[in-house]
Amino acid sequence: MPLNCARCKAARAILKRPKTRDALCKECFFHCFENEIHNTIVEGNLFKPGDKVAIGASGGKDSTVLAYIMKLLNERHNYRLNLVLLSIDEGITGYRDDSLETVKQNQKDYALPLTILSYKDLYGWSMDDIVRQIGKKNNCTFCGVFRRQALDRGAIKLGCNLIVTGHNADDIAETILMNVLRGDIARLKRCTAIKTGSGDNPEENVVPRCKPFKYTYEKEIVMYAYFKKLHYFSTECIYAPNAYRGHVRSYLKDLESIRSSAILDIIHSGEVLAVDEGIKLPVLGACERCSYISSQRICKACVMLEGLSKGLPKLGIVKSSKVKMIKREAITDGKKCDEKCCSFTCKSETDNKTNCKS
Amino acid sequence: MCSNLDTDIPVALSKIKLDQLQFCKRCQGKPFVVIQRKDVFCRDCFYEYGSHKFRSTIGKTRKVKPGDRILVAFSGGAGSSAMLDMIEDGLNKSANHKKLMFSPTILYIRELNYANESDAIITQKTHKIVERLKKSCLSSMISSMEMIYQDKEKPTFVDLGDFDPLDKDCPIINDKAQSKFWSKINSLSTDTSKEDFLRISRQQLIQKVATAGNFKYIFVGNTCTKTAIQMLTDLAQGKGSQITSEHSFTDSRFNVEILKPMREFIKKEVLFWNILRGTEPVEWSTITTFKSNKASLMKLTESYINGLEHDFPATVYTIFKTGNKLKFPDPNGVICKLCKSVIDPEQRCSASNALQLSHQLSKNLDDVFINDGSDRILCYSCNNLVNEIKIDSTVSPQKLGIADYLLYD
Structure with missing residues (x-):
């Protein structure tokens, strides 16, 4: 027996909403999906008229739907936003070059201006170069740290005062679980904020960012793209085998299959839990070198870049407390080299050492 | 939840390959157990380690005073068996500063036959638990889950001596209340909510008995491992703000405060304590015992954490420590009628x-x-x-x- 839509009661239902498990027809699903995001934007006070907003666009499902819906809602509800697309080219052959083609297609389809910034231009290193130096393990750490900064730099360059990203409810629930499993209390506290980097500390040298999909299920985003026939790129990054996050992801999907509200339940938990005042949290300051926000004296990106240029890529991966130790070792290695100056054995020795470290 | 105990111990034992060169880290004696990677203990030192940890967990909060009447909730499982043994052992110590000075009473709550096991198994398990209580030097009381719906004029618990599982006139065997309880359980559509409901009911029943018996504190045998699993399950159920009340040493949401003296022991320590001391736990099957890992949020989380623990041995500790760093919710808030926790304040964008x-x-x-x-x-x-x-x-x-x-x- 064909099921009728739970909302309009007239049309035939063609899907079961992952969030509530209600059967809906296509039009009613679009209505719910769009209105919920509009509601999040209004209730969360995400934008004000005249904002110039950079949409972080990777070409994947989330950012493609985000670009589409931002344009749609901006026109429908007259937010009076100036929207632009901002992409970061990490320099991963066989992955990012293909997905950027999708973004270029989006640019044409939605008539939004697109800017692409590359790691190579910003930092002098593409991800391919980095992986060549450090191997396939831990390279996501570099990519993540650099991208965060790259988006900010891009937005500043374009004169944007806000960045929107396609992080969905699944991503946020996953991050909450991960921060509990890793005991990262400082991130646990801030990872649920819908808008970050605004207001609390005016000296913060960052562009505020927000997540209009905070309460939107990943499955619904895929459904929306599917029924709207939006064109997106869906390949995993070739360097991506991030084992720990993968564990958490599959656990979250299992939770969702047992109780569909589990994802929002986790976000609710994250929103209401408070960190004890007695616990010491890192203080946000600015990096001495590049003046980007950092909880350390020198920000992670600068440490990583220094490591890469000195042939000590481990600098960026180990705990910040161990950075000094590695540097000291590197200096003593250098001294040994001076003492035995000009001998051939010395050169090969130091080469060996650097190889071992990488 | 620890129903796979029989298979657990051989696995745990097989994983530990005691190096011939490793000896007890304290006295260099014959090795008995490896707790973390390098912590080797001989029998005597492990005993000292366990009983010291138990005393210090109770002692450092300075809550329990000499002579305080304490209701010890005993389920028969590994955690509460070890707790009961540690209490008995602590009361009999001759050395004055190590002797436990409070006055405990055991409460055993008979559970329903959730997993539809045969009568023979149920009778055997009940018999084993009752025998264990009889062996104890402490006074014991028995109640049953259906007592949550007991008629107002009747008692909700009896002394161990007055209990006979075959006696239909025993006040804690009430078929009418039991069928009412079953119908409430069956009216819930998922195993997750059934387990949640049972947990809340059990908590309320223990409170009822403790209030009637005028006890000062309740002891429950939740281990560190159980705390971590329950904490993550709670997080997945939207109980973020309740984690502190539910899982810290003191839970003061109710009439009688609940204390958790076993919360610093991981499951492995408890299991080896039971082996060392020859106590034999009896695991009562739960609703999901014989079901798949995806039967409920709790069961899924349990198998997930156990799996992670295999590759990342610090998982349980890390979750446990994260929980300790959270804040208690505002005590002046509105209280939930069902679980007695503070209701989360309303926010606009949530x-x-x-x-x-x-x-x-x-x-x-x-x-x-x-x-x-x-x-x-x-x-x-x-x-x-x-x-x-x-x-x-x-x-x-x-x-x-x-x-x-x-x-x-």
Whole structure:
């Protein structure tokens, strides 16, 4: 027996909403999906008229739907936003070059201006170069740290005062679980904020960012793209085998299959839990070198870049407390080299050492 | 939840390959158990380590004073068996400063036959637990889960001596109350909410007995491992703000405060304590014992954490420590009628509003149906729980008064 839509009661239902498990027809699903995001934007006070907003666009499902819906809602509800697309080219052959083609297609389809910034231009290193130096393990750490900064730099360059990203409810629930499993209390506290980097500390040298999909299920985003026939790129990054996050992801999907509200339940938990005042949290300051926000004296990106240029890529991966130790070792290695100056054995020795470290 | 105990111990033993060169880290004696990678203990030192940890967990909060009457909740499982043994051992110590000075009474609550096991198994398990209590030097009381619906004039617990499982006149065997309890359990549509309901019911029953018996504190045998699993499950059920009350040493949401003296022991330590001391735990099967890992949120989380623990041995400790760093919710807030936790304050842009809006939009409900917050009597997760009660289709939900949503009269 064909099921009728739970909302309009007239049309035939063609899907079961992952969030509530209600059967809906296509039009009613679009209505719910769009209105919920509009509601999040209004209730969360995400934008004000005249904002110039950079949409972080990777070409994947989330950012493609985000670009589409931002344009749609901006026109429908007259937010009076100036929207632009901002992409970061990490320099991963066989992955990012293909997905950027999708973004270029989006640019044409939605008539939004697109800017692409590359790691190579910003930092002098593409991800391919980095992986060549450090191997396939831990390279996501570099990519993540650099991208965060790259988006900010891009937005500043374009004169944007806000960045929107396609992080969905699944991503946020996953991050909450991960921060509990890793005991990262400082991130646990801030990872649920819908808008970050605004207001609390005016000296913060960052562009505020927000997540209009905070309460939107990943499955619904895929459904929306599917029924709207939006064109997106869906390949995993070739360097991506991030084992720990993968564990958490599959656990979250299992939770969702047992109780569909589990994802929002986790976000609710994250929103209401408070960190004890007695616990010491890192203080946000600015990096001495590049003046980007950092909880350390020198920000992670600068440490990583220094490591890469000195042939000590481990600098960026180990705990910040161990950075000094590695540097000291590197200096003593250098001294040994001076003492035995000009001998051939010395050169090969130091080469060996650097190889071992990488 | 520890029903796979029989298989657990050989696995745990096989993983530990005691190096011939490794000796007890304290006295260099013959090795008995390796706790973490390098912590090797001989029998005597492991005994000292365990009983010291138990005393210090109780001692450092300075809550329990000499002579305090304490109700010890005993389920027969590994955690509470070890706890009971440590209490008995501590009371009999001759050295004055190591002797436990409080006055404990054991409470055993008979559970229902959730997993539909044969009568022979149930009788055997009950017999084993009752024998264990008889062996104890402490006074013991018995109650049963259905006592949550006991008639008002009848007692909810009896002394161990007055209990006979075959005696139909025994006040704690009440078929009418039991069938009422079963119907409440069966009215819940998922195993997750059934387990949640049982946990809340058990907590309330223990409170009832403790209040009637005028006890100062309740001891429960939750281990560090169980705490970590339960904490992550709670997080997945939207109980973020309740984690502190539920899982810290002191839980003061109720009449009688609940203390958790076993919370610093991991499961492995408890299991080896039981082996060392020759105590034999009896695991009662739960609703999900014989079901798949995806039967409930709890069961899934348990298998997930156990799996992670294999590759990342610090997982349980890390979750446990994270929980210790959270803040208690504002005690002046509105209290949930069901689980007695503080109801989370309303926020404009929040997950609970987003979920309500989704239901409202996709079912095309009126705005009126949305709670405005002033009349909320249930917390976020208990609200989820009552939403999973199967409603009789002849009665429209609008006609039901809120009293009918409550699980307790």
